[in-house]
Amino acid sequence: MNRQPRIIFGVADSITSGAALVIDGRVRAAVNEERLCRIKMAMGWPRLAIEEVLRIGGVGPDEIDAVAVATKHLYWRPTAESIHGYFDTDWGRSKNAVLALGSLGSRVVGDVKLARRVYYTFKKLLTRRRQPIIRQTLRDEHGITAPVTFVDHHLGHAASAYYTGGHEDATVVTLDGAGDNLAATVWRGKAGTLERVHTVDSYDSIGNYYSYVTHLLGFKAHQHEGKITGLAAYGRPIYLDAMRSLVSYRDGSIHNTARAFHTAALARLAAVLPDDAKREDVAASIQQLLEEVCVGYVRHWIDRLDSTHLGLAGGVVANVKLNQRLLAIDGVQSIFVHPGMGDDGLAVGAALHHAAESLPLDRREQIVDAIPDVYLGPDYSDAEIRRALEAEGLPCNKPADLADAVADALMRKQVVARFAGRMEYGPRALGSRSILVHAGDPTINTWLNARLKRTEFMPFAPVTLEEEADDCYTGLDGARHSARFMTVTTDCTESFKAQCPATVHIDGTARPQLVERNDDTGYRAILEAYRARTGFSTIINTSYNMHEEPIVCTPADAIRAFKLGHLDVLAIGGFLVHSPQAGADVTAVDAPAASEAT
Numbered sequence: 001m002n003r004q005p006r007i008i009f010g011v012a013d014s015i016t017s018g019a020a021l022v023i024d025g026r027v028r029a030a031v032n033e034e035r036l037c038r039i040k041m042a043m044g045w046p047r048l049a050i051e052e053v054l055r056i057g058g059v060g061p062d063e064i065d066a067v068a069v070a071t072k073h074l075y076w077r078p079t080a081e082s083i084h085g086y087f088d089t090d091w092g093r094s095k096n097a098v099l100a101l102g103s104l105g106s107r108v109v110g111d112v113k114l115a116r117r118v119y120y121t122f123k124k125l126l127t128r129r130r131q132p133i134i135r136q137t138l139r140d141e142h143g144i145t146a147p148v149t150f151v152d153h154h155l156g157h158a159a160s161a162y163y164t165g166g167h168e169d170a171t172v173v174t175l176d177g178a179g180d181n182l183a184a185t186v187w188r189g190k191a192g193t194l195e196r197v198h199t200v201d202s203y204d205s206i207g208n209y210y211s212y213v214t215h216l217l218g219f220k221a222h223q224h225e226g227k228i229t230g231l232a233a234y235g236r237p238i239y240l241d242a243m244r245s246l247v248s249y250r251d252g253s254i255h256n257t258a259r260a261f262h263t264a265a266l267a268r269l270a271a272v273l274p275d276d277a278k279r280e281d282v283a284a285s286i287q288q289l290l291e292e293v294c295v296g297y298v299r300h301w302i303d304r305l306d307s308t309h310l311g312l313a314g315g316v317v318a319n320v321k322l323n324q325r326l327l328a329i330d331g332v333q334s335i336f337v338h339p340g341m342g343d344d345g346l347a348v349g350a351a352l353h354h355a356a357e358s359l360p361l362d363r364r365e366q367i368v369d370a371i372p373d374v375y376l377g378p379d380y381s382d383a384e385i386r387r388a389l390e391a392e393g394l395p396c397n398k399p400a401d402l403a404d405a406v407a408d409a410l411m412r413k414q415v416v417a418r419f420a421g422r423m424e425y426g427p428r429a430l431g432s433r434s435i436l437v438h439a440g441d442p443t444i445n446t447w448l449n450a451r452l453k454r455t456e457f458m459p460f461a462p463v464t465l466e467e468e469a470d471d472c473y474t475g476l477d478g479a480r481h482s483a484r485f486m487t488v489t490t491d492c493t494e495s496f497k498a499q500c501p502a503t504v505h506i507d508g509t510a511r512p513q514l515v516e517r518n519d520d521t522g523y524r525a526i527l528e529a530y531r532a533r534t535g536f537s538t539i540i541n542t543s544y545n546m547h548e549e550p551i552v553c554t555p556a557d558a559i560r561a562f563k564l565g566h567l568d569v570l571a572i573g574g575f576l577v578h579s580p581q582a583g584a585d586v587t588a589v590d591a592p593a594a595s596e597a598t
Contacts, residue, residue, distance in 0.1 A: 005065030005066040005354075005355075005358050006023060006024055006065055007021070007022075007023050007059060007063055007064050007065050007066075008021075008022045008023075008064075008065060008066045008067070008068060008351045008354050008355050008358075009021060009022075009050075009053075009064045009066070009067045009068070009144065009146070009351065010022065010030075010067075010068050010069075010070065010346075010347035010348055010349070010350045010351030010352075010354075011046065011050065011067060011068070011069045011070070011134075011138075011347055011350070012046070012069070012070040012071065012156070012343060012344075012346035012347040012350065013043065013044060013045050013046060013069070013070075013071070013134070014043055014070070014071050014153075014179070014343045014346065015041055015043050015222065015342070015343040016032050016033075016034060016041045016042070016043065016342060016343045016344040017032065017033045017042060017043050017044055017045070017046040017049065017343075017347075018030065018031055018032035018033055018046050018049045018344060018346075018347045019031060019046050019049040019050045019052075019053040019347050020053060020347040020348040020350075020351050020376075021053050021054075021056070021057040021059060021351070022348075022351040022352055022354075022355050023057070023059075025352075025355045025356075025359075025366065025367040025369075026369075027164075027348055027351075027352070027371065027376060028056075028057050028376070029053045029056040029057045029376050029377070030053070030340070030347065030348050030376040030377070030425040031049045031052050031053050031056070031376070031377050031378070031423070031425070032046075032049060032344045032425075033046040033047075033048055033049045034550040035377065035423065035550050035551065035553040036048035036049060036052060036553060038549065038550060038557070039550075040223070040548060040549060040550050041222070041223055045134075045137060046347075047141065047142075050142055051142070052377075052378060054142075055378075056376075056377070056378055061142055061143035061144045061145075062143065062145070064144055064146040065146055066146050066147055066148075066149070066354055066358070067138060067144060067146050067147070067148045067149070068148075068149055068150075068151050068350035068351050068353065068354035069134055069148060069149070069150050069151065069350060070150075070151050070153065070156040070343075070346035070347060070349065070350040071150070071151070071152075071153040071156070071179060071180060071346065072150045072151075072152055072153070072180050073130075073153075073180050073181070131148075131150060134148065135148050149354060151349075151350040151353055151354070152180050153176075153179030153180035153182070153346070154174045154176065154179055154180060154182050154184075154185040154199075154314070155185075155194070155196070155349075155353060156345075156346040156349035156350045156353065157174040157176065157179075157185075157313035157314045157338075157341075157345070157346065157349055158172045158174050158185065158187045158189075158194055158196075158311075158313065158349070159194065159349040159350070159352045159353035159356070160313050160338040160340065160341075160345040160346070160348050160349030160352065161174075161311035161312055161313040161336060161337070161338040161341075161349075162187070162189040162194055162311050162368065163349075163352040163353075163355075163356060163367050163368055163369070164336075164338055164339075164348075164352070164369070164370065164371035165309070165311040165336035165338070165368070165370065165481075166336065166368065166369060166370030166481065167189075167309035167311070167334070167336070167368070168189065168190065168191055168192060168365050168368045169189065169190055169191075169307055169309065170189040170307055170309040170310065170311045170336075171186065171187075171188065171189070171298075171301060171302055171305045171307040171308075171309070171310050171311070172186070172187040172188075172189050172194065172310075172311040172312075172313075173185070173186050173187075173297075173298055173301065173310065173311070173312055174187075174312075174313050174314040175206070175207060175294060175312070175314040175315075175316035175317055176205070176207055176314035176315050176316060177202075177205055177207040177208050177211055177222065177315055177316070178202035178205055178207070178208060179202075179343075181201065181202050182199050182200060182201060182202055183200045183201065183202045183203075183204060183205030183206070183207060183208070183254070184199070184200035184205075184206075184254060184297065184314070184316075185198065185199050185200070186198040186199075186301045186305075188305050188307065189307075189311065189368075191361070191364065191365050192356055192359070192361075192363075192364025192365035192366070192367055192368050193356070193361065193364055194353075194356075197301070197305070198252070198253070198301065200253055200254045200297075203256055203261060204247065204253070204254050204255055204256040205247075205254075205256075206247050206254055206289075206290055206293045206294065206316070207314070207315060207316040208265070209243070209246060209247050209265070209269065209286065209289075210225055210228065210286055210290055210316070210319075211225065212265060212266045212269050213228060213269065213282060213283070213286040214227075214228050215266065216266070216269060216270060216273075216282070217231075217279045217282060217283065218279075222315075225315075225318065225319070226318065226319075226458070227455070227456065227457055228283045228286065228287065229283075229287060229319055229320070229321055229458065230456065230457030230458030230505070231279065231280055231283040231284075231457045232280070232283040232284040232286070232287035232288075232321075233284075233457075233505055233506045233507045234280040234283075234284075234457070234506060235278060235279075235280030235281040235282070235283055235284035235285075236280075236281050236284055237281070237284040237285040237287070237288040237289075238281050238284075238285065239272070239273060239277065239281060239282060239285035240285045240288055240289055240292075242272040242273065242285075243269075243272070243285050243286060243289045244257070244289065245257055245258060245272060246258040246260070246265070246268060246269060246272065247289070247293065248293060249292065249293040249294075249296035249297050250296075252297070252300045252301070252304070253297070254293055254297055287319075287321065290316070290319065290322055291321070291322055291325045294316070294322055294325075294326065295325050295326060295329060298310065298326055298329060298332075299329050299330075299331075302329060302331050302332060303331060308331055308332060308333035308334070309333055309334050309335075309336070310326065310332050310334065310335045310336070311335075311336050311338070312326070312335060312336065312337045312338070312341070313337070313338040313341050313345060313349070314341065314342070315341070315342040315343065317337050317341050317487075318341050318342055318427065320486075320487060320488055320489045320511050321489055321509070323335065323337055323479075323482070323487060323488040323489070324475075324488055324489045324490060324509070327475070327478055327479050327488065328475070332478065333478055334478040334479065334481075335478060335479055335482055335488070336370075336481055336482050337482045337485070337487035337488060339371065339374045339425065339426040339428065339485040339487065340374075340425055340426035340427070341426075341427075341487065342427065344425075344426060344427060345426065348425070352367065355367055370481060373521075374424050374425045374426055374428075374430060374485060375421055375422040375423070375424060375425075375430075375432055375521065376422065376423075376424075376425040377422050377423030377424065377425060377553070378422065378423055378553065378554075379421050379422040379423070380554065380555055380573065381573075382398075382573045382574050382575070384555060385419075385555045385572055385573040385574075385575060386573075386575070388554075388555035388556050388559060389555070389559065389572070389575065389577065392559050392563075394559065394570075394577050395577070396572075396575040396576060396577045397575065397576055398574050398575055398576070399576055401529075402522070402571060402574060402576065403522060403525035403526045403528070403529045404529050405571070405576050406418070406436070406526045406529070406569070406571050406576075407526055407529035407530040407532075407533055408533070409568065409569045410436060410437065410438050410526075410530055410539060411438070411530065411533050411534055413437075413438055413441070414437075414568035414569050415435060415436075415437045415448065415451075415567045415568045415569070416435070416436045416437065416567070416568065416569045416570075416571055417434075417435050417436075417544055417558065417561070417562050417565070417567045417569070417570045417571070417572075418431065418432070418433075418434050418435070418436055418523075418526075418544070418571045418572075419432070419433060419544065419552065419555065419558040419570070419571070419572040419573070420432055420521065420522055420523075420571070420572070420573065421521050421522070423551075423553055424551070426485070428485060428486045428487070428513075428543070429541065429542065429543035429544055429545075429551050430485065430486065430513060430541070431463070431513075431515070431521060431523035431541065432521065432523075433543070433544045433545075433551045433552050433553070433558075434541045434542065434543065434544050435448075435452075435540075435541070435542045435543070435544050435565075435567065436463075436526070436539050436540065436541060437460075437539065437540045437542075438502075438534075438536075438539055438540070439460075439462055439499075439500035439501075439502045439503050439536070439538050439539055439540045440499065440500065440501070440502065440536075441501075441502055442501040442502050444460070444502045444540070445459050445460060445502060448460070448542075451565050451566050451567070452545075452546060452547060452565050453546060453547040454547045455547070458505055458511075459502060459503055459504060459505055459510070460502060460503055460540040460541070460542045461486055461503060461510065461511045461512065461513060461540070461541055461542065462500055462503035462510050462511075462512050462513070462538045462539070462540060462541070463512070463513040463514075463515060463523075463527065463538065463539055463540070463541040464512055464513070464514055464515070464527075464537055464538045465514075465515055465524070465527050465528070465531070465537045466480070466484075466514040466515060466516050466517065467517065468537035468538070469483075469512070469514055471493065471495070471496070471537075472492065472493055472495075472496040472500075472512070472537070472538060473490040473491065473492055473493065473496070473510065473512055474490065474491045474492070474493060475490050475491055476490050480514060483512050483513065483514045484513065484514050484515075484516065485513070486511055486512070486513040486541075488511070489505075489509040489510065489511045490509060490510065490511075490512065491508055491509055492504050492508055492509065492510050496510075496538075499536065499538075500536070500538050502540060503538070503540060513541060515527060526539075527539065544558065544561060545561060546561050546564055546565060549561075555572060555573075558570065558572055559572075562577070562579070563579075566579065567579060
């Protein structure tokens with residue numbers, strides 16, 4: 001009898017490629033290639049991530065029992081944004097022919113079904129070499145000879161949400177741009193097993209239309225959709241009817257009502273909008289359409305499957321405003337958005353799916369468990385950190401109580417960069433690689449974004465002690481677990497709006513991170529020390545990176561961003577570094593009266 005695989009290695013080579021390690025059904029390490037190669041949303045073969053995950057997990061290549069590779073068919077983006085690997089071969093470059101055929105069939109031949117068939121068939125032929133190349137690369141470059149399986153793109157997303165959501169009976173919905181020729185799927189999760197019950201073809205993708213708008217408004221598609229979400233609050237959805245003519249919800253599914261394929265769809269979108277359309281109104285229109293379509297789709301399947309816990313994954317659910325609307329659907333008891341909701345979570349999802357499939361049916365339920373945290377990346381010793389500081393000539397000290405020292409700096413309105421412990425997995429900075437600052441100055445969104453060379457429309461996110469959440473936010477019931485990972489917006493109380501205006505969006509919402517009582521990363525200790533000084537339980541947490549760069553990973557990355565961002569204080573490992581540019585005449589945060597403190 002073959003033994004049950006214990007150690008499963010997950011790999012994803014699509015957008016934001018990465019690797020993950022699952023041992024005995026639990027995620028032990030997960031890193032995306034972008035953090036290591038320093039190319040945002042890097043795609044291609046994740047050589048660096050594979051080696052780093054093996055190092056973190058203390059696992060040798062010969063100890064791996066199975067490899068699960070996410071996505072059966074290759075997904076492409078422009079080669080300038082890809083990384084080393086088989087994307088650089090001649091057959092890989094022929095992706096342009098696939099895209100050209102798809103748009104040609106739609107615009108010239110006029111037969112959309114024929115265009116889709118040609119596109120998918122030719123794409124499948126071009127990517128046929130991918131699977132043997134991956135097996136060979138794992139063997140020759142990484143010494144991994146374990147059996148390799150390929151997991152459907154949306155199954156990887158669904159597994160990531162289901163097996164980390166904590167509810168063995170759940171409706172799982174994936175909403176994406178496209179992957180393995182699908183844009184959305186619905187699954188019934190029961191007793192540790194996923195059953196697919198509905199699919200939406202990538203031709204009918206609402207996510208792609210959102211990306212078309214992102215591109216049309218001058219931002220980077222597949223990267224800057226969050227800017228559209230923030231911009232939408234400043235406009236009016238006056239083009240909603242026009243956009244409904246392109247994509248809509250009806251009869252339990254999502255439909256491309258424009259009957260346009262790929263580049264033809266982008267042209268059709270441009271055609272329905274006037275030349276003088278304000279970008280705020282365009283953003284508001286696509287945001288409302290997204291909410292309308294996705295709420296209709298999810299409501300239908302929640303009712304049909306009669307399962308009140310909702311698991312979510314896929315790039316579309318990076319949209320935190322949408323997630324708030326999904327939580328509000330009648331019949332939804334709770335939502336869980338997987339922390340690595342986009343393709344950055346596919347390696348984890350593929351490995352978890354393989355782990356579940358390897359178990360007998362009566363034992364699969366044991367894998368369904370709420371993910372305890374996302375601190376799954378590398379960490380660095382104080383000795384390594386000291387060497388990096390000395391190499392840059394930065395004087396530092398080691399306070400007896402680092403949390404107190406950071407709280408003092410925050411109270412003086414200084415901007416603190418925090419680098420501590422294991423790096424977060426997923427797109428959000430959640431305290432280990434974060435920039436922290438007090439939340440009482442509404443102008444901070446302007447001047448701090450300028451320092452970091454960012455162009456953002458949403459305010460910075462608040463981080464709050466979990467026991468104080470009800471004093472700050474409303475409507476969090478059913479999403480408290482998701483709120484630990486900053487994946488949903490919620491309405492703010494009036495007292496919170498007055499005390500922490502820098503974190504409240506124009507529509508009165510915020511995207512909080514809740515820190516649990518059992519947090520032992522040192523993050524909670526900072527919040528408690530800050531509350532003891534000011535009466536406030538909330539500070540700002542924004543990602544520790546420069547504009548268009550990945551979140552920092554190493555001490556060297558942290559020091560570089562600290563200098564370029566002209567930040568005031570660097571709390572790195574056990575050390576505290578003060579910038580020579582930091583102002584000495586900063587003013588302490590006023591402590592509110594006890595009756596006003598959150």
